[in-house]
Amino acid sequence: xxxxxxxxxxxxxxxxxxxxxxxxxxxxxxxxxxxxxxxxxxxxxxxxxxxxxxxxxxxxxxxxxxxxxxxxxxxxxxxxxxxxxxxxxxxxxxxxxxxxxxxxxxxxxxxxxxxxxxxxxxxxxxxx
Numbered sequence: 001x002x003x004x005x006x007x008x009x010x011x012x013x014x015x016x017x018x019x020x021x022x023x024x025x026x027x028x029x030x031x032x033x034x035x036x037x038x039x040x041x042x043x044x045x046x047x048x049x050x051x052x053x054x055x056x057x058x059x060x061x062x063x064x065x066x067x068x069x070x071x072x073x074x075x076x077x078x079x080x081x082x083x084x085x086x087x088x089x090x091x092x093x094x095x096x097x098x099x100x101x102x103x104x105x106x107x108x109x110x111x112x113x114x115x116x117x118x119x120x121x122x123x124x125x126x127x128x
Contacts, residue, residue: 003072003099009034009041012120014095016109019116024051026093026109030076030120032067041067045078047093060084063092072099074107095120 015027028047035042043065050058065078078092095118097107105120 001072002101006072006099006102008032008067008069008074008099008102008105012105012122014118014120016116016118019109019114020051023053024049026050026118030065039069041069043067043076045076045093049090059087059090061090061093069099073097074099074105
């Protein structure tokens with residue numbers, strides 16, 4: 001498949017669908033760098049979570065992460081480095097996605113009790 005052989009290194013943008021009943025959504029960027037170990041990527045992520053429905057605005061979370069790839073499947077496991085504004089209730093953003101090709105990955109954002117769909121894309125992406 002295209003996904004199994006796609007070059008996924010470099011910068012990706014991502015965005016989720018709305019989650020929680022009060023309408024949060026997340027978008028951001030992640031940079032994937034191949035390591036010496038086959039199928040393992042080092043990565044850095046900036047995630048922006050916006051929850052206008054709960055009386056709080058934007059959280060910007062900087063996270064380090066590792067990508068583990070098996071063919072067309074990629075799992076990203078993250079650790080929070082910093083959150084602005086500061087909070088103790090921000091959990092790492094992990095992803096489980098299928099690589100469609102070198103410009104699209106689709107799957108799930110898995111963070112604490114959260115499980116919602118996510119799209120990774122190159123460049124500015126389609127108009128939502």
